[in-house]
Amino acid sequence: MTLIRKLTLSISQKVVRWASPGCKEWAQGLAREAAVIESDWAALRWALGSTRVLLDRREEPIGSLAEVPKAAQLLVERARIGPVAMWGALIQGPVYAWGIFLHHRSWSSRAGDAVVVLGALIAGINLLIDRHRLKEPWRDDVYDDILACARFYRAELERRSSTMCIQTFAVLCWSVGWVLAAPGDLHFRLISGAAMGLLWVAAAPLMAQSLRDNHSRIERLDELLVERSE
């Protein structure tokens, strides 16, 4: 086996390993194709192109209603913990709240602190509501009845789509507040503002993908429920 072929194999294997659950099958398909391409360089180009799959983060598709309880449990566990970004926004709150009362800070810095605290409050309330809501004991019975579970799962997916706006707002508050409260002159704040803007540009496709994933899961659930009722 040539060095280029070994490199191709290594890239393909890593793509399969790191691909998201929903893209695993596609990554395997790409890897198998790379193995049958005769030219070493063409295979390497193919494997390099296959890394594009890593940018696509998808959850495992639902094949049948029997898979719904497992998917619902996973979603509930994740919702109970809450998104990392929300915890990030929440943890920053107390630190910035202290800054509001420091007299030597400028008004713009203190306004920034207040905006971060607002974001932290929204994040905290959201996390608390989700934890409390999903701890209700009757929820555990839902997993026994597949149809009830599918309806519960669908409602949770819809809720996730709608609460994404609140979560985005909480993180946006943190971002804006962070830029305003940053120490230094206007020039430094402009640079940090631009950096934060770039971060948002990078995160936007991920959020859009997450919404699309949710939407396609809801569509798939509807199809499965219609099939079941026929």
Added chain:
Amino acid sequence: MKMRRSPQTSLVFAEFLQCREEWRYGYDISRNTGLKSGTLYPILMRLAEHRLLETSWETTAEGRPPRHIYKLTQDGVRYARTQVSARTVGAGAPSFAGAGGL
């Protein structure tokens, strides 16, 4: 149906319509359309997501690892026909943008 209409997607549709009953390999589609794997597979994934594309694993008797194969669904064939014909009509129509009109 919300699908991004791009020249690359039309190329893939046209390729599938060449022999719509046959299962196709990704590398063959890539060679025939000139699309690289990083461009082709996101399109295939999107088509599968919209239930326009069927995917399967080829069964091989010789102990070789199976290959991933693709075929348009009935909905996919219908959609592909409309997309390819719309593109053909669009390509034949006079372009006012290039003439400085827009």
